[in-house]
Amino acid sequence: MSARKVGMMTEDELIHVIRAAVREEFSAAGMRVDAPADVDEARRDFMFLRRLxxxxxxxxxxxxxxxxxxxxxxxxxxIVVGAQAFFNKP
Incomplete structure (x- = not known):
């Protein structure tokens, strides 16, 4: 990670950078989210974990x-055994 300062970014550029970082971290964790089919698989995995x-x-x-x-x-x-023993003294 660099200590380089980044100038003004547009909202779209910031969204792109954040999405790329999240995808990179998911990929590092072994979860692919590049294609829509991968996203659907990830959703099913999370639904399974929620049910579990x-x-x-x-x-x-x-x-x-x-x-x-x-x-x-x-x-x-x-309590019942103690009460029976108390009231049934010889």
Missing amino acids: RGWVDGTASKIGGAIILAVVSGIVWL
């Missing part, structure tokens, strides 16, 4: 709910 994230979040939520249910059930069971 939703599935993982849902699964984590259900597992967390099951753990909370188990802890609350254990506490209720201890």
Whole structure:
């Protein structure tokens, strides 16, 4: 990266420079976005990742709910067993 100062740019020139930089970085990451077919593939990849994230979040939520249910059930069971032992003294 150079420390060279760039003069005034038009909006179109700035957009072109930004798009070229983003495409170069996507290419460096292994994602081609040169052709419309490549863009469609990238969109499908991102949609897959979004669905996967939703599935993982849902699964984590259900597992967390099951753990909370188990802890609350254990506490209720201890209270019931303790009450039975207290009231059924010989």
